[in-house]
Amino acid sequence: AQSVSQHNHHVILSEAASLELGCNYSYGGTVNLFWYVQYPGQHLQLLLKYFSGDPLVKGIKGFEAEFIKSKFSFNLRKPSVQWSDTAEYFCAVLMGGTYKYIFGTGTRLKVLA
Amino acid sequence: DADVTQTPRNRITKTGKRIMLECSQTKGHDRMYWYRQDPGLGLRLIYYSFDVKDINKGEISDGYSVSRQAQAKFSLSLESAIPNQTALYFCATSHSSGTLSYNEQFFGPGTRLTVL
Numbered sequence: 001a002q003s004v005s006q007h008n009h010h011v012i013l014s015e016a017a018s019l020e021l022g023c024n025y026s027y028g029g030t031v032n033l034f035w036y037v038q039y040p041g042q043h044l045q046l047l048l049k050y051f052s053g054d055p056l057v058k059g060i061k062g063f064e065a066e067f068i069k070s071k072f073s074f075n076l077r078k079p080s081v082q083w084s085d086t087a088e089y090f091c092a093v094l095m096g097g098t099y100k101y102i103f104g105t106g107t108r109l110k111v112l113a
Numbered sequence: 114d115a116d117v118t119q120t121p122r123n124r125i126t127k128t129g130k131r132i133m134l135e136c137s138q139t140k141g142h143d144r145m146y147w148y149r150q151d152p153g154l155g156l157r158l159i160y161y162s163f164d165v166k167d168i169n170k171g172e173i174s175d176g177y178s179v180s181r182q183a184q185a186k187f188s189l190s191l192e193s194a195i196p197n198q199t200a201l202y203f204c205a206t207s208h209s210s211g212t213l214s215y216n217e218q219f220f221g222p223g224t225r226l227t228v229l
Contacts, residue, residue, distance in 0.1 A: 006155075009153070034217055042222070043203065043220040043221060043222045043223055044156075044203070044205075044218075044220040045220075046217045049217050090155060090156065092218075100161065100171070101146075101158070101218060102158075103148075103155045103156040103157075104155055105153060105154055105155040106155045
């Protein structure tokens, strides 16, 4: 079955540290890829998305992600995190032709001031 | 005003009770979804609907039913609630703009349901 894996369940960083969150999916066809963020007590909001073209996509708040097709990966990065980035991050994949989104289990990020 | 709203925001109920969660959207989207979120499990799809006459089961539909009363309204029902249905429930919408272009989902604020 198709799946999305986020290997880091909990990440703790100090402010100004660099961030990379992994996301891998299992599907050999066309995909659309998303990263969502859920701040404490809030709903999911889109950080960035990839449909086609340049595999390096930039999102809001200084986040970026790189689609590496050969590795079935879409890792999220930020050069310097802030305390306000404390949240849960979800990778999601829309597999072409299925019309359904599959979410990873999420990564809880805590940034220490 | 929020584009995707959910009512109620919090609900505590007892085992065996019937409960309905409602979702409304003003985005004009044709596709609507219901998810549940559990710690460590992420979001799992319960039901989805591509238009008023098209409703489909997701990966965990057992114990749930839905109704798409209008393009803007999509309700989730628990016919006989049980404690393991305690979770955070999210409604989401998306727009179909052709077969080659998919848009992101927009989420409501969530309903926290507790079944005692």
